[in-house]
Amino acid sequence: MPKIPYSMKGIYDCELIEQSEVSEGVWLARLMGPQIARSVTAGQFVNVQVSKCTDPLLRRPFSVHAAYPDEGAFSLLYVVIGRGTRLFQRICAGEKISVVGPLGTGFDLGDQPHTEHIVVAGGCGAAPLHFLCDALCEKWGCEHITVLAGGRSKEAVLCEDEFRSHGVDIEVATDDASYGYGGFVTGLLSEVIGQRKGNESNIRIYSCGPHAMMREVARICHESKVANCQVSLENNMACGIGVCTGCVQKIKAPHTQQGWEYKRVCKDGPVFNAEDVIWE
Amino acid sequence: MGVDLSVEVGRIRMKNPVTVGSGTFGFGREMADFYDLSQLGAITVKGTSLEPWQGNDYPRTVETPSGMLNAIGLQNDGIDSLINEKMPFLRQYDVPVIVNVVGHSLEEYIEVASRLDKVEGIAGLEINVSCPNVKEGCMVFGTTPQGTAEVVRGVRAATGLTLITKLSPNVTDIVSIAQAAVDAGSDALSLINTLMGTAIDPWARKFRLANVTGGLSGPAVKPVALRMVYEVARSVDVPVIGMGGIMTAGDAIEFIVAGASAIAVGTANFVNPMAAVEIIDGIEEYLTKMGFASVDDIVGTVS
Numbered sequence: 170m171p172k173i174p175y176s177m178k179g180i181y182d183c184e185l186i187e188q189s190e191v192s193e194g195v196w197l198a199r200l201m202g203p204q205i206a207r208s209v210t211a212g213q214f215v216n217v218q219v220s221k222c223t224d225p226l227l228r229r230p231f232s233v234h235a236a237y238p239d240e241g242a243f244s245l246l247y248v249v250i251g252r253g254t255r256l257f258q259r260i261c262a263g264e265k266i267s268v269v270g271p272l273g274t275g276f277d278l279g280d281q282p283h284t285e286h287i288v289v290a291g292g293c294g295a296a297p298l299h300f301l302c303d304a305l306c307e308k309w310g311c312e313h314i315t316v317l318a319g320g321r322s323k324e325a326v327l328c329e330d331e332f333r334s335h336g337v338d339i340e341v342a343t344d345d346a347s348y349g350y351g352g353f354v355t356g357l358l359s360e361v362i363g364q365r366k367g368n369e370s371n372i373r374i375y376s377c378g379p380h381a382m383m384r385e386v387a388r389i390c391h392e393s394k395v396a397n398c399q400v401s402l403e404n405n406m407a408c409g410i411g412v413c414t415g416c417v418q419k420i421k422a423p424h425t426q427q428g429w430e431y432k433r434v435c436k437d438g439p440v441f442n443a444e445d446v447i448w449e
Numbered sequence: 450m451g452v453d454l455s456v457e458v459g460r461i462r463m464k465n466p467v468t469v470g471s472g473t474f475g476f477g478r479e480m481a482d483f484y485d486l487s488q489l490g491a492i493t494v495k496g497t498s499l500e501p502w503q504g505n506d507y508p509r510t511v512e513t514p515s516g517m518l519n520a521i522g523l524q525n526d527g528i529d530s531l532i533n534e535k536m537p538f539l540r541q542y543d544v545p546v547i548v549n550v551v552g553h554s555l556e557e558y559i560e561v562a563s564r565l566d567k568v569e570g571i572a573g574l575e576i577n578v579s580c581p582n583v584k585e586g587c588m589v590f591g592t593t594p595q596g597t598a599e600v601v602r603g604v605r606a607a608t609g610l611t612l613i614t615k616l617s618p619n620v621t622d623i624v625s626i627a628q629a630a631v632d633a634g635s636d637a638l639s640l641i642n643t644l645m646g647t648a649i650d651p652w653a654r655k656f657r658l659a660n661v662t663g664g665l666s667g668p669a670v671k672p673v674a675l676r677m678v679y680e681v682a683r684s685v686d687v688p689v690i691g692m693g694g695i696m697t698a699g700d701a702i703e704f705i706v707a708g709a710s711a712i713a714v715g716t717a718n719f720v721n722p723m724a725a726v727e728i729i730d731g732i733e734e735y736l737t738k739m740g741f742a743s744v745d746d747i748v749g750t751v752s
Contacts, residue, residue, distance in 0.1 A: 178482045180723055218720070223515040223668045223696065226720060269722060407510040407517055408719035410482075412475035414495075414524050415510035431504055431524060436479065 177208035203241030212275025291378020319354025387443035411436030419447035459611030459636030463490030470715025471549035516667030520660035545572035573611035594629030605634035682708020698731020
């Protein structure tokens with residue numbers, strides 16, 4: 170018999186135990202899936218079959234928003250934005266859905282105590298970062314964590330209350346200045362790093378949000394020379410498990426002639442070191 | 450006694466008629482998280498070239514009604530990586546490996562084939578003739594009988610492995626090309642490769658693929674694939690591996706009765722990573738229920 174590494178990754182029929190609209194257009198789905206709930210790590214995702222028909226054909230990837238290993242459940246927080254999320258939102262509690270997961274490479278939480286962790290969320294990018302905060306709090310203690318949550322307006326800032334209930338420091342930024350810091354969350358990040366001058370080598374940054382936002386986060390991190398900056402990227406996925414090579418991102422690769430290579434967002438990512446990403 | 454699921458494609462003995470579509474299964478490593486790869490009749494790995502190919506810019510995939518377009522650009526790490534990294538992993542499993550071979554020139558196909566000839570664990574080569582011939586004005590080899598025959602003849606002289614020519618459906622007369630491949634020494638044929646298409650975002654008035662065009666796959670192409678498999682299988686004397694939108698055992702049976710000796714599960718792997726093994730079980734169940742003793746009993750029996 171070949172030696173097959175033990176993996177909790179699989180296809181599971183998960184019962185949907187909650188499907189609720191937490192704010193306009195933003196939905197929280199909770200699913201029973203003990204294998205996933207007990208093995209998923211922050212930044213990983215699951216691939217959900219939103220329709221049993223052949224149209225739409227492909228699964229839809231959702232990053233995990235929280236895991237409840239004791240109950241055997243996990244949750245997904247998503248914005249209804251297109252056909253797939255509309256179909257998902259119509260599935261009712263009590264129904265079973267086919268879920269592939271846990272998938273991808275999640276966040277690296279670091280191994281140095283006395284580090285400050287700054288989490289930068291943009292819009293629905295808050296979903297995986299909520300799970301990350303759980304993990305960071307458990308590993309390092311909530312007092313070492315600052316969350317900067319941004320959105321177009323107050324309504325577009327997700328998970329604010331949940332972040333607060335963790336007991337982490339949280340500051341909010343809104344593009345329309347309707348709430349908190351007026352301007353992009355990246356402006357807030359610059360200020361926050363500025364307040365920690367001389368201590369940058371002790372800061373780790375974690376980010377998820379729109380591509381342009383993460384590119385700016387990466388630039389700020391590079392200039393201020395923080396210890397580490399990770400970004401969770403998004404791309405069109407067909408398989409989600411690393412076989413189709415569709416969802417690629419240019420990643421620095423000094424050993425290659427052109428200095429970069431295409432890496433799979435679904436397998437090598439979605440979390441990458443910001444320094445390694447070729448931002449376009 | 451159960452039914453006999455085994456089939457032969459050239460000198461490749463498959464324990465059941467199910468392999469996978471090249472490019473939908475990587476080199477097996479990721480799929481091994483889901484099941485024991487030894488269950489498959491054969492594994493057809495991703496297209497492999499002489500040097501690493503970086504592939505196309507992104508977006509590379511787009512979903513279409515009951516299907517998807519892809520323009521991956523045959524990204525792969527090249528033959529050295531296949532031999533040194535991928536084959537040792539695959540040799541752990543009791544399953545024949547078919548290597549899909551791609552090239553930008555006749556010489557590249559020939560060199561890959563000759564280097565793979567004696568690699569342990571490789572049972573056959575599937576020649577992807579849907580690549581542009583960079584030396585001849587980027588004309589796709591597989592769109593003419595002459596171009597197809599040229600590649601097959603060259604590769605045939607370079608290897609004793611079972612040769613399977615993978616036919617492009619983007620041609621006027623697939624039967625004449627199939628015949629040319631067989632005459633040039635191909636031991637078997639596989640079809641269909643993807644159908645060339647495109648998709649446009651009407652609001653942005655932009656193509657959805659960076660490469661503009663891509664290959665259509667999934668249930669949407671099945672009727673076309675089935676017709677082509679039927680026409681080719683009745684015209685040639687070599688085994689045919691049928692593929693194109695197979696999602697279920699029922700789909701697989703349709704291809705087999707149309708004349709395919711074996712079938713490949715492709716895009717279905719993306720939707721359901723267990724699809725191939727579920728289809729193997731379904732074929733066995735069908736044969737048992739219908740009272741057939743073997744897969745060979747139903748090949749080409751459509752009327």
